[in-house]
Amino acid sequence: MNDNHFKYSNSVLALPLFFVWFLWFMYWLEIRFGFDFDENGIYPRTFSGLQGIVFSPFIHSNIEHLYNNSIPLLILLAALRYFYSKQSMAVIGYGILLSGLITWIIGRSNYHIGASSLIYVLVSFIFFKGIQTKYYRLVALSLTVIMVYGGLVWYIFPKVDENISWEGHLAGLITGFVLSIIYKTPEYKKIIKYDWEHPDFNPQEDKFMQRFDENGNFVNILKEESEDEFPSYFSSESSVKYTIIENEKNEPKPKP
Numbered sequence: 001m002n003d004n005h006f007k008y009s010n011s012v013l014a015l016p017l018f019f020v021w022f023l024w025f026m027y028w029l030e031i032r033f034g035f036d037f038d039e040n041g042i043y044p045r046t047f048s049g050l051q052g053i054v055f056s057p058f059i060h061s062n063i064e065h066l067y068n069n070s071i072p073l074l075i076l077l078a079a080l081r082y083f084y085s086k087q088s089m090a091v092i093g094y095g096i097l098l099s100g101l102i103t104w105i106i107g108r109s110n111y112h113i114g115a116s117s118l119i120y121v122l123v124s125f126i127f128f129k130g131i132q133t134k135y136y137r138l139v140a141l142s143l144t145v146i147m148v149y150g151g152l153v154w155y156i157f158p159k160v161d162e163n164i165s166w167e168g169h170l171a172g173l174i175t176g177f178v179l180s181i182i183y184k185t186p187e188y189k190k191i192i193k194y195d196w197e198h199p200d201f202n203p204q205e206d207k208f209m210q211r212f213d214e215n216g217n218f219v220n221i222l223k224e225e226s227e228d229e230f231p232s233y234f235s236s237e238s239s240v241k242y243t244i245i246e247n248e249k250n251e252p253k254p255k256p
Contacts, residue, residue: 053100124176
């Protein structure tokens with residue numbers, strides 16, 4: 001598939017803006033009405049903690065936590081929607097569910113909240129998918145993502161910061177890689193279509209094809225050219241054609 005696969009639509013901006021707006025709206029509800037949504041996060045290996053698989057990405061502990069997640073989400077969701085439009089909604093939906101489930105399995109006995117696991121899903125998917133396609137634009141996107149967000153890899157290890165859910169980050173990284181394998185993309189190859197491959201091609205009108213006679217022999221000078229461009233040398237009654245003749249005995253070829 002060629003570059004026409006990448007087409008801008010309003011959803012490229014609308015999707016990340018709406019998603020981030022909803023995160024801020026949830027945080028405003030919590031502050032305005034005194035809710036405590038932390039208990040709706042993922043609490044590993046408990047039945048009540050399963051609800052956090054769905055709700056945890058929309059819950060943040062403070063405004064700094066929310067702000068740090070908002071900027072990467074705006075950029076990565078826009079990139080995902082533009083370059084992987086057909087897979088974007090599935091990557092977001094299943095990315096939230098699968099990373100949440102892995103966190104629920106391997107996480108510490110504490111509430112895990114925040115959209116950072118989704119950020120790791122997006123970084124992982126965009127990076128690995130671009131490398132797998134071997135298409136120059138997507139490979140360039142992969143390298144750009146890893147240059148900007150490559151430092152996030154340190155936060156998938158334990159004891160870097162006890163207040164950070166490294167389990168959620170690791171779960172997001174694994175999920176993004178798995179989804180990059182599951183969701184296939186078209187073969188991104190530059191398709192070269194020659195003139196004779198078009199359905200409306202007429203060999204009789206093509207200047208190149210006119211240089212061959214009915215036997216496939218190459219004609220150096222066309223009749224039309226001889227009459228129009230060299231009227232002093234050629235009459236209207238006859239034309240001179242120079243033909244390449246195969247000489248198997250390597251004998252000198254006759255000169256015109």
